[in-house]
Amino acid sequence: MNQKHFDKMKNGQGFIAALDQSGGSTPKALAGYGVTEDQYSNEDEMFDLVHQMRTRIITSPAFNSEQILGAILFEQTMDREIEGQYTADYLASQGIVPFLKVDKGLADKENGVQLMKPIHDLDETLRRANERNIFGTKMRSVVHEPNEEAIKAVVDQQFEIGKQIIEADLVPIIEPEVDINSSDKAKSEEILKDEILKHLNALNDDQYVMLKLTIPEVPNHYKELIDHPNVVRVVALSGGYSREEANKRLKDHIGLIASFSRALVTELNVNQTKEQFDAALQAAVNSIHDASVNKNK
Known part of the structure; x- marks a missing residue:
């Protein structure tokens, strides 16, 4: 584990940029950026275009290590270069900690949750992540309804794979997202916190995880997780909220x-001039940074 990166993630003041849209969500990400599907004819061209988009974001002066602690990458991005360096090395050279999305997407909804699909090549992916100087990983499940047994299954799966990632000397970001449209979001979050705490309390002293969670309904609901000695950091996803709404909600949670992802890049467009693009990204970075570090006490 890279101790410098660990210290930055543990103690730094800022936020993590999620730039990890994968195959299934890439067309939507490109469309939001103003690149329509008739502008590419195959998957290779699509991934070339999304890498151009991500390169433009990452090399912008607005994408700075004073406000951005880390960035989550898709596997394709990890294997590509920015200004002659592999993406993770470029990020690290700018003082930004690189993470890798390792899940293969969601299984079908069952009992009110979506587990992760099997990750058959995880060992090989983790080997390559270490080779590319990645610090940690991210994997996402979704909770739609407050079903205790199903939420337990989500958290069990996350931590089972998380321990495999820890064994590979990487720090897993465990992401059991609660759908913001859940019929009883607050109840789902109560169950989720209890299940996560059970697993955290069973970790050894030298086993560290990060958590990526939907901004909860109750202020400081996850404070016990934030303060847990085995947790490097708890971060929040925007989950479909607008940037304004996500920032407003985030300010109610000390330490979160x-x-x-989408809330960071929603106002960026392929047709903007460099000045327009950098200004739009800087405005987004400023507002998200402010919501992350300036809390309602």
């Missing part, structure tokens, strides 16, 4: 920082 952002890890936004």
